[in-house]
Amino acid sequence: GEDVEQSLFLSVREGDSSVINCTYTDSSSTYLYWYKQEPGAGLQLLTYIFSNMDMKQDQRLTVLLNKKDKHLSLRIADTQTGDSAIYFCAESSNTGTASKLTFGTGTRLQVTL
Amino acid sequence: DTGVSQDPRHKITKRGQNVTFRCDPISEHNRLYWYRQTLGQGPEFLTYFQNEAQLEKSRLLSDRFSAERPKGSFSTLEIQRTEQGDSAMYLCASSQGGLAYEQYFGPGTRLTVT
Secondary structure, eight states: OOOEEEOSEEEEETTSOEEEEEEEOOTTOOEEEEEEEOTTOOEEEEEEEETTOSEEEETTEEEEEETTTTEEEEEESSOOGGGOEEEEEEEEOOSTTOOOEEEOOOEEEEEEO | OOOOEEEOSEEEEOTTOOEEEEEEOOTTOOEEEEEEEOTTSOOEEEEEEETTEEEEEOTTSOTTEEEEOTTSSOEEEEESSOOGGGOEEEEEEEEOGGGTTOOEEOOOEEEEEO
16 A cells, blocks of 8 residues: 655754655655644645656745655755644545545654754 | 635544534535544545545545535534544545645644543
8 A cells, every 4th residue: 555654853953954855655656745734733735746757846845756766855945933843745646536645644843043 | 715614623522422523625626535633643534525426435434434515515524423532633625626636724623532
């Protein structure tokens, strides 16, 4: 079955870059996503990448995809205290019609002054 | 566009009671998903609707769980005879048919079973 793995915790200083990593097992993954969750809140879609791309940039966010190694990363440039949250990697493969998402366990990003 | 809304935001119930949650998707989104998130974990897929049709159910969705989307707009998730293991955040997401890969989540309903 599908499996998505992430490291549990990352601490960075304000102004530095953050890099959050993710590995997945499903070779039929169509889209790969990054979601952000703040305490007590739902999930906010940050960005996603189609599996035939290897990079996507959106303002301070850069997503890199290594499909051969099934490795996805999210780089946040100039990290701010407001970026402190849990970041979830997710993948979807269009099995049937669902496009259901399979999530990792999340990486808690702590931004220090 | 007011986003996905869920009601209630918090629910405390005693073991054995029935509970029902409601989700209102973004208007014109024809796909609706339910996920469950336990503490320290990522969300897990429960079920999915396209319009009013329930097209997929996870094996996590036991016989005590039932979901409906009668008019293809809002959806309800009912849990009968709640158990302590049902304590979790229940998240609803919606997406538009042509952009099914963009799932937008609501704030969730946190269920505590005592």
